[in-house]
Amino acid sequence: MSPVPMKLRPGELKERRIKLELGLRCEICGDEFPHTILETHFIEGAPSPDCASAEDLEAHILVLCPFCHWDIHSLRVREVEQRSILLFRPKEVRKRIRRILGERVRSISIPEKDLEETVRDAFPPHWGWGT
């Protein structure tokens, strides 16, 4: 059987790698979660992912667990407070996240043996890029 290449959208891959850079931890409560559970939050005023610079984008992204993500929306946490969370992100991590965001990758082919995991990753139950 020949390998079946599986295409992933760059945004999905990048999101997963950013979560890994942050140690798979929620940036508010600090608890560890699987990357399929962690969600990406865009701080108000976030630029469109397609045309923004990596620096601009990185300064608007928070990786949160579903609980803190829900809180930040339902409690209407002010933009300035959301931004203050970024101050706790280590400089080195910020640099690596910017590098990931700045990559111009269209798509990637996954070997067949990883297909099942890839499909799981590509369609997590709480999928949402920048909600």
Ligand SMILES: [Zn+2]
């Ligand atoms: Zn949390």
Ligand SMILES: [Zn+2]
């Ligand atoms: Zn959000």
